[in-house]
Amino acid sequence: MSTAPAGPTLLGVDVIWVATILAAIATFAMLVALYAATTVRDPMIKRVKALNARREQLKAGIVASTSRRRAKLVHQSETTDRIRDFLKTFKVLQDEQVKAAQIKLAQAGIRSKDLAVTVIFARMILPVVLGGTVVLGVYVLDWFPDWSAIKKFGLTAGTLILSYKAPDIFIKNKIQKRSDAIRKGLPDALDLLVICAEAGLTVDAAFGRVSRELGRAYPELGEEFALTAIELGFLTERRMAFENLSSRVDLEAVRGVVTTMIQTEKYGTPLASALRVLSAEFRNERMMRAEEKAARLPAIMTVPLILFILPVLFVVILGPAACSISDSFLSGQATGAAP
Numbered sequence: 001m002s003t004a005p006a007g008p009t010l011l012g013v014d015v016i017w018v019a020t021i022l023a024a025i026a027t028f029a030m031l032v033a034l035y036a037a038t039t040v041r042d043p044m045i046k047r048v049k050a051l052n053a054r055r056e057q058l059k060a061g062i063v064a065s066t067s068r069r070r071a072k073l074v075h076q077s078e079t080t081d082r083i084r085d086f087l088k089t090f091k092v093l094q095d096e097q098v099k100a101a102q103i104k105l106a107q108a109g110i111r112s113k114d115l116a117v118t119v120i121f122a123r124m125i126l127p128v129v130l131g132g133t134v135v136l137g138v139y140v141l142d143w144f145p146d147w148s149a150i151k152k153f154g155l156t157a158g159t160l161i162l163s164y165k166a167p168d169i170f171i172k173n174k175i176q177k178r179s180d181a182i183r184k185g186l187p188d189a190l191d192l193l194v195i196c197a198e199a200g201l202t203v204d205a206a207f208g209r210v211s212r213e214l215g216r217a218y219p220e221l222g223e224e225f226a227l228t229a230i231e232l233g234f235l236t237e238r239r240m241a242f243e244n245l246s247s248r249v250d251l252e253a254v255r256g257v258v259t260t261m262i263q264t265e266k267y268g269t270p271l272a273s274a275l276r277v278l279s280a281e282f283r284n285e286r287m288m289r290a291e292e293k294a295a296r297l298p299a300i301m302t303v304p305l306i307l308f309i310l311p312v313l314f315v316v317i318l319g320p321a322a323c324s325i326s327d328s329f330l331s332g333q334a335t336g337a338a339p
Contacts, residue, residue: 015323107250108174109220119167126163134159178220179250185218186253187286189225190279197272203261204232224249238265253282 101116137143138152147155189210196206207229215222224245231241239262246258257278264271 103247104171104175106248107178108171109178109223110174119171122167123164126166127160130163131156131160175250181218181220182224182249183251183253184286185214185221186251186257187279187282189214189218189221190257190275190282194272194275194279197275203238203265203271204229207232253285 097120098116101119102113105112105115105119134156138156144152144155192210192213193206196209197203201209207225211222211224211226211229214225227248228241228245231244232238235241242258242261242265246255257275260274260278261271263269264274
């Protein structure tokens with residue numbers, strides 16, 4: 001003799017178990033949120049250490065008179081030296097490649113120039129390791145016996161291409177994220193530069209003040225401005241400091257600011273008025289980008305609305321009725337089957 005289910009069900013699953021699992025997920029999410037809120041760290045701590053190291057390098061490069069101190073500035077780790085010698089053995093290490101990789105790493109916020117050699121080494125070794133593993137597994141060990149020859153070739157070619165492009169994709173992603181973060185804070189930074197210039201501060205003092213004020217809100221922009229302030233105080237040519245800023249940040253807006261700063265330094269034009277005009281232009285561009293995203297929002301929300309929101313509404317609205325009908329049907333079957 002069969003009996004009816006003890007509790008309500010949802011699509012054949014006990015509602016109590018579903019509620020228990022959802023409560024456990026909510027509790028875990030709450031614990032993660034509490035941990036993230038209580039372990040917030042100052043984003044400028046590591047950046048300040050890097051900037052202090054850069055200041056000491058510039059100071060040592062200017063003051064040092066012995067070749068021993070200068071050798072410390074170009075000292076490289078043993079691992080980097082071995083990688084460099086290995087690449088030179090195969091004649092795949094070119095100065096142009098190293099310089100381009102160093103520029104990309106600087107734009108991604110990675111200050112170590114020795115990692116440029118590692119990036120070039122990864123481009124060469126990853127296709128050999130990953131591609132060789134896939135070739136060995138697919139064509140020798142027969143990992144996918146049911147696949148056709150086209151699928152096996154596609155897997156092998158895709159692995160080789162992705163493994164070769166993986167370092168560039170990773171660096172490009174970091175550059176994009178860093179550039180977007182700097183773009184958001186650039187109008188506020190220019191407004192603060194205008195205020196500092198009108199208050200009578202010098203250019204390097206203004207950059208240092210803005211970096212301290214924006215360090216928490218926009219740590220990437222604060223780091224770049226602090227590094228520019230350090231280079232303005234130590235480099236023999238101030239133009240070089242501004243050019244280094246434009247090379248470290250992959251943004252047309254920053255290049256426009258750098259061009260303006262160089263022209264004001266060269267011709268003595270008013271700095272505050274030029275920066276005020278640039279700040280207004282950047283704010284208008286930011287507003288236009290926000291309006292563009294808002295205009296695209298209805299089209300973008302169509303797919304999530306159909307795939308995620310409407311099914312949930314159907315479950316919430318029709319779920320209780322479906323549960324009642326299912327329970328009534330099961331109760332009717334149990335009654336009919338009883339002797």
